[in-house]
Amino acid sequence: MNDIVNVALPKGRLGEKVYEMFKAAGYPCEALEDPGRRLTFENPDAGIRYFWVKPSDVAIYVEKGAADIGVAGKDILLEYVPDVYELLDVGLGKCRMCVAAPDDFKDDYRKTLRVATKFPHVAKEHYSGVGRDIEIIKLNGSIELAPILGLSDVIVDIVETGATLKQNGLKVFDALFDISARLIANKSGYRFKREKIDLIRKKLETVKENKDD
Amino acid sequence: MCNPEGGLHAALRRVFETAGYRRYKMSKFEEYDLYSRNRSFLQSEKVLTFTDTDGKLLALKPDVTLSIIKNFRGSQGLEKLYYHENVYRASGVGFREIEQAGLECIGDVDEYSVCEVLSLAAKSLMTVGRDCELDISHLGLLCDLLDGFGDDLKSRVLRFFGGKNTGELRSLLESSGVPDEAALRIIELSDIDCPADEAPKKLQDILGGYVSWERLQLFCDTCRFLGDEFPGMIRVDFSTVGDLSYYSGIIFRGFIDGVPESVLSGGQYDNLAEKLSKHARAIGFALYLDLIDPLLLHKTEYDCDALLLYSEDKEPQEIYHEVKNLQEKGLSVMTAREVPAGLKFREIYSLKEGGAVRVE
Numbered sequence: 001m002n003d004i005v006n007v008a009l010p011k012g013r014l015g016e017k018v019y020e021m022f023k024a025a026g027y028p029c030e031a032l033e034d035p036g037r038r039l040t041f042e043n044p045d046a047g048i049r050y051f052w053v054k055p056s057d058v059a060i061y062v063e064k065g066a067a068d069i070g071v072a073g074k075d076i077l078l079e080y081v082p083d084v085y086e087l088l089d090v091g092l093g094k095c096r097m098c099v100a101a102p103d104d105f106k107d108d109y110r111k112t113l114r115v116a117t118k119f120p121h122v123a124k125e126h127y128s129g130v131g132r133d134i135e136i137i138k139l140n141g142s143i144e145l146a147p148i149l150g151l152s153d154v155i156v157d158i159v160e161t162g163a164t165l166k167q168n169g170l171k172v173f174d175a176l177f178d179i180s181a182r183l184i185a186n187k188s189g190y191r192f193k194r195e196k197i198d199l200i201r202k203k204l205e206t207v208k209e210n211k212d213d
Numbered sequence: 214m215c216n217p218e219g220g221l222h223a224a225l226r227r228v229f230e231t232a233g234y235r236r237y238k239m240s241k242f243e244e245y246d247l248y249s250r251n252r253s254f255l256q257s258e259k260v261l262t263f264t265d266t267d268g269k270l271l272a273l274k275p276d277v278t279l280s281i282i283k284n285f286r287g288s289q290g291l292e293k294l295y296y297h298e299n300v301y302r303a304s305g306v307g308f309r310e311i312e313q314a315g316l317e318c319i320g321d322v323d324e325y326s327v328c329e330v331l332s333l334a335a336k337s338l339m340t341v342g343r344d345c346e347l348d349i350s351h352l353g354l355l356c357d358l359l360d361g362f363g364d365d366l367k368s369r370v371l372r373f374f375g376g377k378n379t380g381e382l383r384s385l386l387e388s389s390g391v392p393d394e395a396a397l398r399i400i401e402l403s404d405i406d407c408p409a410d411e412a413p414k415k416l417q418d419i420l421g422g423y424v425s426w427e428r429l430q431l432f433c434d435t436c437r438f439l440g441d442e443f444p445g446m447i448r449v450d451f452s453t454v455g456d457l458s459y460y461s462g463i464i465f466r467g468f469i470d471g472v473p474e475s476v477l478s479g480g481q482y483d484n485l486a487e488k489l490s491k492h493a494r495a496i497g498f499a500l501y502l503d504l505i506d507p508l509l510l511h512k513t514e515y516d517c518d519a520l521l522l523y524s525e526d527k528e529p530q531e532i533y534h535e536v537k538n539l540q541e542k543g544l545s546v547m548t549a550r551e552v553p554a555g556l557k558f559r560e561i562y563s564l565k566e567g568g569a570v571r572v573e
Binding site: 063064065083084085086087088089185186187188189191192194 | 344346348376377378380381406452468469470472473474475
């Protein structure tokens with residue numbers, strides 16, 4: 001069991017790009033490229049086993065040790081604050097966490113600010129840092145709809161290009177932090193597979209640098 | 214039959230008692246005030262409380278260390294105590310009862326006592342009989358290096374140390390205007406993760422001249438001692454961090470292969486002792502038995518070795534005699550009038566005239 005490093009990949013476009021990086025780093029897995037209905041994919045020669053999980057679950061799989069390493073967005077790491085190592089910024093999935101609102105929004109400090117978001121912890125941290133009283137409205141999707149229908153005053157959400165905001169008459173009022181995908185590791189698993197995980201991290205770093213060049 | 218959990222608990226008791234530590238048995242309850250004044254020392258701020266018959270607000274203990282140090286009297290010199298208790302903590306969606314064993318050394322703690330506690334932590338991990346690792350670092354050295362940093366910057370630096378997040382640590386130091394040379398030193402320290410015997414040279418190279426010389430020498434001596442006594446098991450890893458308002462010097466975590474989180478946690482908590490007005494040095498650790506016990510349970514195909522079936526007309530003495538016969542053959546035996554639903558037995562016997570007859 002200790003010979004294999006278990007990797008949780010986020011399902012979707014980001015996960016496919018992450019796998020391409022692992023492949024370029026010397027950890028290919030033919031089975032994964034022709035998945036069928038299987039859930040786990042292994043290349044014993046490379047000492048690696050992959051599985052796809054929902055992007056927001058990657059950190060849980062890694063924190064609980066079901067996966068030794070994984071790739072998760074910084075947004076997820078800041079929202080759920082899992083107890084994991086954050087070994088590398090893989091440089092994929094770049095976007096920003098922003099406060100956005102209708103173009104004509106003006107904050108009225110006499111009132112509690114209503115904030116719609118998928119990231120209540122992030123929103124709470126931001127507004128408590130500036131001492132603003134808020135009411136958080138936790139949503140699971142279509143966040144942009146909330147201020148349009150008067151459900152909230154602003155939203156705290158991920159913005160990639162800003163096109164969706166623009167189409168809905170919203171704009172960015174505050175950029176909170178940059179987001180990108182991070183290589184994370186289980187704290188105990190790292191100790192007992194240290195050499196293998198460090199090698200993966202180094203090789204991924206090289207792939208990233210070559211791409212940047 | 215052997216009880217593997219019981220075996221571990223007895224082995225831990227031996228480890229503690231052979232070093233002269235005395236058992237400290239405590240009540241499950243403590244006055245809530247102790248926890249309300251030291252919330253940040255607790256892993257969770259939520260505490261199970263109830264009102265006692267005299268109107269006092271009590272809590273089911275979420276922590277053992279606070280109670281032990283609260284009861285320490287300065288005149289006691291060096292107090293060496295161990296415990297095996299349950300604590301009650303919020304976890305996920307509710308409260309959990311968590312079994313802990315550990316020790317505390319309070320009073321005139323000298324460098325030998327520190328080495329002794331660290332070696333007992335290592336030996337405690339070894340009692341589990343699996344691959345294990347004890348990681349140590351030193352918050353005093355780290356604080357020396359961060360001298361002059363504001364509390365907010367310090368806590369952010371510590372967070373990145375704890376996450377091995379060198380990339381963001383570098384960006385933070387740069388954006389905070391920390392001079393390049395000092396930033397490099399901090400980053401190099403965060404990168405230290407090596408066997409204990411290799412650490413002194415690295416630490417001298419990075420920290421020499423920038424931290425308390427005495428503190429550095431003492432820590433290097435401790436590393437050499439641990440490296441010699443427990444080769445390959447102890448590493449110096451500066452991602453091992455804790456709350457600065459409580460911990461002051463060496464801090465350590467223990468890991469066992471197969472458990473996804475640290476199973477042992479400890480350190481020198483002179484700052485906590487000071488906070489509780491105890492003018493004493495203190496060091497201790499806790500081992501989380503609820504994380505370890507599942508490792509020791511062997512998967513068994515059968516719920517019990519043998520089932521002895523008997524009819525209503527059998528005399529208790531007759532049944533007892535046959536159970537004893539089977540037990541003497543080394544079998545665990547359950548008795549019933551019918552085969553219990555959902556349970557599996559390796560052998561099934563029926564009590565007939567003249568004795569037990571195997572039917573399956």
